[in-house]
Amino acid sequence: MSYNNILSCDIGLKRIGIACYIQGLILPLPPIIRKNRNQASSALSQILLEREIHTLIVGIPDYEDGKTHEMERRIKHFISLVNFKGEILYINEALSSKIAQESLLELGKKERKEKIKNGELDSLSAMEILKRYLSQIF
Template identity: 30%
Template sequence: MLKAPNGTTLAFDFGEARIGVAEGDAEVGTAHPITTVTGNSNEAKFETIGKLLQEWQPKQLVVGLPFHTDGTEHEMTRLSRKFGQRLQGRFKLPVYWVDERMSSLYAESLLAEAQVFGKKQKQVLDQVAAQAILQSFFESGATEFFNGRPEH
């Protein structure tokens, strides 16, 4: 496992329709949900992400990698990797990968504790999942690091 570096970090919970985003800093060790990116095209989503990067000035990015419960990869794992590689290629920032298998369950339980249900929960679930991914990055480090070359 790689230790989480200091500096502002943005984390992404990638989905084809919605991308949850959270921010934080390993020095402080806390993550906060900030927004959910949507758009009619990948270009529109990356434009929004570019604005977030301008606003937050992160030193690195974290992308959650979904796996089956047994640890095997599936189509969303591949799409999440592709998304992270596009982030790195477009914005020239280091991208770290974090196993996100439990992030959605964690996000749902946090929102239930806060009494956020139904439509309200759906609106923030992805960004709270991104918060869980980033918190995991701060506490456990990253499983992999992508800097423009294949991880394996």
């Protein structure tokens, strides 16, 4: 298996955070701002194609009761709309947003608020999800 050209995403109702693993580096990418699921799935499909992604890592919430919950169902439905023939893996995203938010603590309140609003926080969360995946395989 090639460990290059891996993309991870943190799928939310308003934004999709994206991070990419290329040539040994994890990089945040500009998030997709969701207008509707068709627009967002098309945008993600285009990124996967343009970047020649082989593996898509998708963050899934982890619930202690072990049951499938609404957000997990929505995420998997959204991924089914994405035009992608590569490998799709689901990774526990628990606390990834909190960890990403902690990385912004050195910024001023206004800057932090802007990064949350414009989706940069979501892409930092996608980076955390990607780090978790890579720590499992390396």
